[in-house]
Amino acid sequence: MSGTPDRMGGTAYAGSMADLLLTANAGDGTISVLRLHREPRAHLEVVTTSGELPGCGTLAVDTERGLVFAAYKGDPAGIATLRLDRESGELTEIARREVPGSMTYLSLTDDHCALLGVSYGGGFGAVWPVAGERLGEAQSRFEYRNLHCIVSSGESVYAVSLGEDLIVQFRLVDGALAPLQPSVAAAPTGSGPRHLIIDGANAYLVTEYSGEAIRYDRADDGALTPAESCFVVDPEAGLSHSRFGADPEKEHLIWGADIHRAGDYLLTSERMSSLITTNRLLPGGRLGDVVAFTPGERQPRGFAVSPDGAYAVVVGEKSTHAALFEIDGDGRLHSLDRVPIGAGANWVRFA
Numbered sequence: 001m002s003g004t005p006d007r008m009g010g011t012a013y014a015g016s017m018a019d020l021l022l023t024a025n026a027g028d029g030t031i032s033v034l035r036l037h038r039e040p041r042a043h044l045e046v047v048t049t050s051g052e053l054p055g056c057g058t059l060a061v062d063t064e065r066g067l068v069f070a071a072y073k074g075d076p077a078g079i080a081t082l083r084l085d086r087e088s089g090e091l092t093e094i095a096r097r098e099v100p101g102s103m104t105y106l107s108l109t110d111d112h113c114a115l116l117g118v119s120y121g122g123g124f125g126a127v128w129p130v131a132g133e134r135l136g137e138a139q140s141r142f143e144y145r146n147l148h149c150i151v152s153s154g155e156s157v158y159a160v161s162l163g164e165d166l167i168v169q170f171r172l173v174d175g176a177l178a179p180l181q182p183s184v185a186a187a188p189t190g191s192g193p194r195h196l197i198i199d200g201a202n203a204y205l206v207t208e209y210s211g212e213a214i215r216y217d218r219a220d221d222g223a224l225t226p227a228e229s230c231f232v233v234d235p236e237a238g239l240s241h242s243r244f245g246a247d248p249e250k251e252h253l254i255w256g257a258d259i260h261r262a263g264d265y266l267l268t269s270e271r272m273s274s275l276i277t278t279n280r281l282l283p284g285g286r287l288g289d290v291v292a293f294t295p296g297e298r299q300p301r302g303f304a305v306s307p308d309g310a311y312a313v314v315v316g317e318k319s320t321h322a323a324l325f326e327i328d329g330d331g332r333l334h335s336l337d338r339v340p341i342g343a344g345a346n347w348v349r350f351a
Contacts, residue, residue: 018035018036018037018038018045019035019036019306019307019350019351020033020034020035020036020047020084020086020089020350020351021033021034021035021036021304021313021348021349021350021351022034022059022061022068022084022348022349022351023302023313023315023322023341023342023345023347023348024056024057024058024059024070024302024345024346024347024348025049025056025341025342025343025344025345026055026056026057026317026344026345026346026347027317027320027342027343027344027345028342028343028344029051029052029053029054029055029056029072030049030050030051030053030056030342031049031050031051031053031056031059031068031070031082031091031342032046032048032049032322032341032342032345033046033047033048033049033084033089033090033091034046034047034313034322034339034341035047035089036306036311036313036324041336042311042324042326042336042337043324043336043337044313044322044324044337044338044339045339046339046340046341047088047089048088048089048090048091049341049342050090050091051070051082051091053070053071053072053080054072054073054074055072055073055074055102056070056071056072056073057071057073057104057346057347058070058071058103058104058105058106058347059071059106059347059349060106060107060108060115060349061084061108061349061350061351062108062112062130063351064112065112065133066083066084066085066086067081067082067083067084067094067130067133068081068082068083068084068091068351069081069082069106069108069115069135070082070106071099071102071103071104071106071117072102073102074102076098076099076100077098077099077100077101077102077103078096078097078098078099079096079097079099079103079106079115079117079128079135080093080095080096080097081093081094081095081096081097081133081134081135082094083133084351086351094133094134095133095134095135097128097134097135099117099119099126099138100119100122100124101119101121101122101123101124102119102121102122103117103118103119104118104119104120104121104147104148104149105117105118105147105148105149105150105195106150107150107151107152108130109152109157109172110152110153110154112130113129113130113175114127114128114129114130114172114175115127115128115130115135116150116151116152116157117150118147118148118149118150118159119147120146120147120148120162123143123144123145123146123147123163124141124142124143124147125141125142125143125144125147125150125159125168126138126139126140126141126142127139127140127172127175127176127177129175139175139176139177140170140175140176140177142159142168142177144159144161144163144164144166144168145161145162145163145164146161146162146163146164146244147159147160147161147162147163148160148161148162148193148194148195148208149194149195149196151196151197151198152172152198153198153222154222155171155172155173155222156169156170156171156172156180156198156218156222157169157170157171157172157177158170158196158198158203158224160187160193160194160195160196160205161193162192162193162194162208162244163244165186165187165188165189165190165191165192165193166184166185166186166187166193167184167185167186167187167193167196167203167205167216167224168183168184169182169183169184169185169222169223169224171221171222180221180222180223181223182223185216185223185224185225185226186226187205187207187214187226188207188210188212188214188229190209190210190241190243191207191208191209191210191212191214192207192208192209192210192242192243192244192256193205193207193208193214194206194207194208194256194257194258195257195258195259196259197259197260197261198218199261199285200218200285201217201218201285202215202216202217202218202227202284202285203215203216203218203224204216204259204261204266205259206232206256206257206258206259206268206269207256208242208254208255208256208257209241209242209243209244209253209254209256210241210242210254210256211231211232211233211239211241211254211256211270212229212230212231212232212256213229213230213232213259213266213268213277213279213287214226214228214229215227215228215229215285215286215287227286228286228287229287230279230287230289230290232256232268232270232277232279232290233254233256233270233273233277234270234273234275234277234293237270237272237273237275238252239252239253239254239255239270239272239273240252240253240254241253241254242254242255248271248272249272252272253272254270254272255270255271255272256268256269256270256271257269257270257271257300257301257302258300258301258302258303260303260304260305260312261281261305261309262305262309262312262327262331263309263327264280264281264331265278265279265280265281265291265327265331266278266279266280266281266287267279267303267305267312267327269296269300269301269302269303269314270300271299271300271301271317273293274295274296274297274298274299274300274316275293275294275295275296275300276293276294276295276296276300276303276312276314276325276333277290277292277293277294278290278291278292278293278294278327278331278332278333279291279331280331291330291331291332292331292332292333294325294332294333296314296316296323296325297314297315297316297318297319297321297322297323297345298316298317298318298319299316299317299318299319300314300315300316300317301315301316301317301346301347302314302315302345302346302347302348303315303348304348304349304350305327306350307350309327310326310327311324311325311326311327311336312324312325312327312333313325313348314348315341315345315346315347315348316345317344317345317346318344319345320340320341320342320343320345321338321339321340321341322338322339322341322345322348323335323337323338324336324337324338324339
């Protein structure tokens with residue numbers, strides 16, 4: 001099948017190809033499976049909404065094996081392994097692995113041989129080997145306050161501690177974590193570092209309390225060094241710097257959430273204003289100016305960018321819909337579609 005270059009430098013195929021994506025709906029403990037169709041016009045199709053996963057708020061997708069790892073709350077909390085039928089969109093539960101605290105963020109290593117997870121409330125992170133269609137026993141447990149994100153790139157693994165204003169840095173060796181030197185990279189005191197993405201020689205962090213996007217230089221050994229930052233909250237929203245334990249809604253405070261790259265742009269979400277911010281990226285990945293603030297779903301904790309960088313799908317904690325946006329060439333988001341999903345969605349991943 002022939003294709004054309006996409007905005008991320010890969011190949012976007014013509015024809016009836018459709019992307020599959022999943023939303024974790026914490027409000028009713030379900031997962032919605034959707035398709036993003038590009039023809040005859042770009043739109044979302046809700047395929048299924050199902051599951052019995054209380055508080056499901058994070059998931060990781062193994063596209064090669066058709067597996068979904070989804071966290072759920074309860075006593076005990078756990079991680080469910082589900083099989084995804086890409087044709088029908090049906091999810092079939094295979095197994096459950098109990099964990100000592102509900103997971104806030106799950107991601108797979110590049111080789112899909114291990115699942116990484118952190119618990120905000122439990123203050124711990126760990127690695128679970130993926131054995132066939134099941135998770136093995138947890139390995140390499142580590143502890144920091146209010147861990148909010150864990151991601152990897154090659155052998156490098158990074159975990160973000162909102163409570164301690166830092167990023168923990170590891171090397172993954174034979175399924176076990178070994179600290180880098182230095183073992184942590186600092187974030188500004190009181191900024192509330194939250195979600196992180198790795199992009200080659202750069203890493204980008206969004207903060208919850210200070211409303212910043214921060215770029216880090218990434219060395220050959222994976223170590224991060226703070227490089228520059230940009231304020232990504234709409235000044236007209238009138239929001240103030242937040243702090244641990246504060247109620248953003250009562251005090252009208254900054255409430256940053258998620259971050260993703262879309263070609264030459266960096267997108268971040270802020271929940272009090274319910275806006276998605278677009279930042280231009282300059283040569284070398286340096287942070288440029290804010291080019292747009294776009295209204296999303298109410299309280300947009302999570303969103304995702306399509307693999308070709310052309311579309312964004314946004315969900316909200318106070319919404320029961322997923323919204324589809326086209327990312328224009330100037331970085332602005334243009335609303336295309338909106339479809340019903342489960343309640344309280346706070347996570348989106350393309351599959």
